[in-house]
Amino acid sequence: MGNSKSILKRSVAKPEKKMKEPNKPLQTPPKIRNFNFVWKIQKFSQLPSHKGFKCESGDFYAFDSWWRLQLVKEGNQYLGLHLCMQCAPSHFRFFDFSVKFKLSVLDQMGENHWTVEPKNAILSTSKKCGFSKFIELEELYGVDNCYVMDDTCVFELEIFSFTPIMKRIETLAVQVYEPEMHKWIIPNFSELPKMGPVTESFTMFDILWKLELYPNGRSESHRNVSLSLFYESSTPRPSAEFTLSIIDQIKGEHKKMTASTTFKFMGQNWVFLNFLALKDLHEPSKGYIVNDTCQVEVEIKILGFVDS
Structure with a gap:
């Protein structure tokens, strides 16, 4: 009996090729609303x-x-x-x-x-x-x-x-002072620049202030004098009532405007944009400009100081 070799062939099943899954976003728990x-x-x-x-x-x-x-x-x-x-x-x-x-x-x-x-x-x-x-x-x-x-x-x-x-706490320490006054005399008024402001700095209540006047309005189309009061200090922060006036030097019928606010930061200002019509400013009978001089007056009353 001759030698016979039995050859067994092994069948190996090839594994299925898995498709690469795309990266899934991380699952985050739903936001709790109630x-x-x-x-x-x-x-x-x-x-x-x-x-x-x-x-x-x-x-x-x-x-x-x-x-x-x-x-x-x-x-x-x-x-x-x-x-x-x-x-x-x-x-x-x-x-x-x-x-x-x-x-x-x-x-x-x-x-x-x-x-x-x-x-x-x-x-x-x-x-x-x-x-x-x-x-x-x-x-x-x-x-x-x-x-x-x-x-x-x-x-x-x-x-x-x-x-x-949102809440902000502000404390007003009432400390009323008698009002003080500052007068700003502007000579050679007709020679002031046609555009832009003129200013006057002054100290009152140990606080630095500034007046700003646009004598010909803020633009060519603007037909009113603009007058502003600036707070030029950083502390203290005053709560104030103030009156700005352009003086009638003939009859004493001054043009006045009054406002009140709390000044909290350096450079804060209060603007009276339409303080006085240009035609009234230059009307001789109104008395606002006499001998080419205009006079502006500011009266300030301190009501207290704030801490916020």
Whole structure:
């Protein structure tokens, strides 16, 4: 018997070539728009009923802030319920917040919940907002309602939005001074530049000020004298009332304008853009220019200083 070689051929299945999957974007959790907190109180009837009694939930976290609910049971008529803000986000700790929310007592056998939603709720740290007469106890224990079952009552809070309110605090220290006056005499008025302003700097109340006059208007099409008062110091920041005048040197019927503002930064000014019509300025009978001289007067009364 001759040697016979058995040749076994091994069949190797080639793996299927996998298609390269495109890079998938990272899945981010959906943005939470509403927040719900459910507060269940067992043995509800054993809560004290004396005036001023308060029961509070534990703190809970939502919208980067800490909150709690406060229940007030006053006498035998009403139940009060409030949302309290315990701690705001650190970068908004001095802000007030507009909070849209609703408070409910849940119907434990259906959907007939007792719900109240405040309007224009403004909250800040350690403040509360809600209702001292949230629900009448007669309604709460009504035989047709299922708000209290097995001596258990369930409250729900839903917060819809939480928006910081930009706020800036300014303090006015009232310190009234007698008004002071400065007169600016402008000679050779007809020789002043046709365009551009002329100025006068002066010190009053240890503060540097500047008057600015456009004798021919701010542009060729402008037909009125422009007169301004500038605050040229950085501190203090005065709250002031002031009157600017172009003097009638004949009859004393001066052209005056008065305003008041708080000057907070160097270079701040108050502009009377249409102080006086050019035709009136140059009318000889008006007396605003006599012997080619114009006189401007400023009276300033300090009302106090601000800190912001």
